[in-house]
Amino acid sequence: MATIKTFDDLFLNELRDIYSAEKQLIKALPKMAKAANSDKLRAGFEEHLAQTQIHAERLESILNELGKTTRGEKCAAMEGLIEEGKKAIEEIEDPMVLDAALIGAAQRVEHYEMAAYGTAATFAKLLGNKSAEKLLRQTLSEEKATDEKLTKLAESEINPAAQMTNAS
16 A cells, blocks of 8 residues: 555545556456346446446546546455456356346445445545545446446346246
């Protein structure tokens, strides 16, 4: 972890960590989309990829405004979450069960992002950085909406289809 001595340093570290997470996700989402059996799930991953690129651009904008670079350590949490999804793709043969695993992996990613963006937005507010707070809260809202879409898809189609594999 970078040397953190002040609250400003902590905020900067948080922004760079989220940026690293988003950049890793930009590389992982196309693989998840390709592995998805469900057209709706595939489309959801593709839609989230476009959204994730915008999220990374927002973080670049905030860091630019602060006069800082995006360079920081690799987000280990996102690396682990992506690795779990990759493992599911490699190990699960049944396409319906794989879709259920992929949606679960995607939701874990969303929950991590919601926690990170919520934290960063709170830091921005405390630091009086209204423009950063606004962008971070906008992204947080979009991450929550994505999580809700994933939940609806999981409950209405993906998980029931995967559960039917038990009957065969």
